[in-house]
Amino acid sequence: MIRRRRSVERNGVSDTNPRVADYPVDPQFLARWSPRAFTGEKIPESELRSLFEAARWAPSSSNLQPWRFFYALRGTPEFDTFLGLLTESNQSWAKNAGALLILASKSTNTPAGSDKPVPSLSHSFDTGAAWAYFALAAQQRGWAAHAMGGFDVERTSPTLNLPEDYRPEAAIAVGRRGDPSTLSESQRKREVPSGRKPQSEFTFRGTLPQA
Numbered sequence: 018m019i020r021r022r023r024s025v026e027r028n029g030v031s032d033t034n035p036r037v038a039d040y041p042v043d044p045q046f047l048a049r050w051s052p053r054a055f056t057g058e059k060i061p062e063s064e065l066r067s068l069f070e071a072a073r074w075a076p077s078s079s080n081l082q083p084w085r086f087f088y089a090l091r092g093t094p095e096f097d098t099f100l101g102l103l104t105e106s107n108q109s110w111a112k113n114a115g116a117l118l119i120l121a122s123k124s125t126n127t128p129a130g131s132d133k134p135v136p137s138l139s140h141s142f143d144t145g146a147a148w149a150y151f152a153l154a155a156q157q158r159g160w161a162a163h164a165m166g167g168f169d170v171e172r173t174s175p176t177l178n179l180p181e182d183y184r185p186e187a188a189i190a191v192g193r194r195g196d197p198s199t200l201s202e203s204q205r206k207r208e209v210p211s212g213r214k215p216q217s218e219f220t221f222r223g224t225l226p227q228a
Contacts, residue, residue: 055193148187
């Protein structure tokens with residue numbers, strides 16, 4: 018069974034999704050993608066809190082919940098600070114987001130009965146799960162979320178006063194989807210839901226086949 022998402026309109030922006038599932042899956046997984054065009058509309062902090070609440074319930078090894086969300090609302094000094102941490106190409110479109118976030122993970126944990134922290138092997142893995150929950154919640158509530166690796170990691174830690182065992186994982190732009198005409202020509206060409214590799218490239222029954 019293959020499901021195809023029909024063309025819809027969100028906030029005045031036409032959205033034709035070319036994604037096609039090879040197997041039955043809930044439409045929300047095809048609908049979520051990472052646009053760059055935003056309207057500049059502010060996102061209420063209460064609305065952002067609902068997205069954080071979704072992230073709160075992500076699965077977590079030993080229930081350590083190592084994710085740490087730092088956020089800056091549009092129109093605040095913190096927003097300009099966060100924007101300045103992004104690469105120039107990402108600043109060009111993220112400046113129109115309703116909020117900017119930095120997602121970090123705590124890379125250590127202190128076992129019960131001990132006062133010495135030890136490395137956490139799953140901190141990035143678990144934090145990625147929190148991001149996925151956040152992104153899906155944003156999609157369901159009519160917002161768009163775009164995670165970026167293009168930010169200055171070295172400046173992020175001192176700017177946000179992060180301890181040594183906090184690892185910056187990603188920057189995130191959140192907002193209402195806007196008109197792609199606000200983007201540069203090269204960005205407009207990428208303003209469509211991206212495809213995915215077939216399962217045959219990332220699933221293996223048993224061991225990895227020999228070359």
